[in-house]
Amino acid sequence: MLAAGAAAALIAAVVLLSGSEEQCVDEFTGRSVPCSDGAAVPVADYEEPAPPVSNGTSESDTGSEPAPEPERFRPEPSPEIDADLTCDYLLGDSLNDDEYRFVAGGTLENTGNVGAVVRVTVEWKLLGEDPVTFSRNLRVKRGYERDVQIKVPATSDQIDAHQSAEDDCKPRAKIVDTFGRPPLE
Numbered sequence: 478m479l480a481a482g483a484a485a486a487l488i489a490a491v492v493l494l495s496g497s498e499e500q501c502v503d504e505f506t507g508r509s510v511p512c513s514d515g516a517a518v519p520v521a522d523y524e525e526p527a528p529p530v531s532n533g534t535s536e537s538d539t540g541s542e543p544a545p546e547p548e549r550f551r552p553e554p555s556p557e558i559d560a561d562l563t564c565d566y567l568l569g570d571s572l573n574d575d576e577y578r579f580v581a582g583g584t585l586e587n588t589g590n591v592g593a594v595v596r597v598t599v600e601w602k603l604l605g606e607d608p609v610t611f612s613r614n615l616r617v618k619r620g621y622e623r624d625v626q627i628k629v630p631a632t633s634d635q636i637d638a639h640q641s642a643e644d645d646c647k648p649r650a651k652i653v654d655t656f657g658r659p660p661l662e
Contacts, residue, residue: 549661557589558617560650562625564599566636577636579609581627581648587617594654597625602645603638619657 562583569576581599598612609629617623631639639646 551661552590552659554591554655554659555589556591556593556652556655557587558593558595558650558652559586559588560584560595560597560648561586562597562599562648562650564601564627564646564648566601566631566639566644568636577631577633579611579629579631579635579639579646581611581625581646583625583648584622585615585617585625585650586622587619590619590659592616592618592656593652594656596651596653597627597648598651599627599629599646599648601629601639602642602647603635604641606635606638609635609639614653616656619660 560583562581564579564581567576567578567580579599579601581597585595585597587593594614594616596612596614598610601609603609609631611627611629613625613627615623615625
């Protein structure tokens with residue numbers, strides 16, 4: 478309950494003529510009330526209160542509610558592989574044909590946003606013959622790197638034909654499939 482002085486402070490000081498008794502207007506309710514405590518203001522001195530000034534902020538800008546999180550989405554799959562591959566041949570320690578090998582190796586790094594199935598194909602050219610070709614599919618997870626090691630048995634005649642073809646070999650890596658989903662952004 479408000480004290481008499483505080484209640485008088487809530488009453489606006491607008492004087493209305495209603496007979497001989499002075500009347501005031503309550504600022505909060507807009508009703509006519511008697512001005513019994515002498516807080517009356519002549520009608521000529523009364524000014525309407527100014528409307529509230531908007532500073533361009535809403536209730537959500539005042540910090541009373543947390544800002545909504547941005548909407549998350551899943552981008553389109555974008556597979557990408559960086560391949561660093563080389564190839565060569567190995568001669569055995571003896572004259573045994575079991576120790577001759579065509580070899581290839583290197584790394585595959587997945588820099589895309591999904592997992593990738595990569596076909597690694599290596600072709601060793603032979604002079605006067607069809608090339609020796611080897612292919613292998615490897616799975617590389619998103620953000621990972623994978624080592625590649627390939628060994629293909631060869632004969633001494635194949636090694637000679639390869640040397641005659643100026644040791645020409647070509648390693649290639651090609652994405653043939655993807656797996657997984659891109660992460661939410």
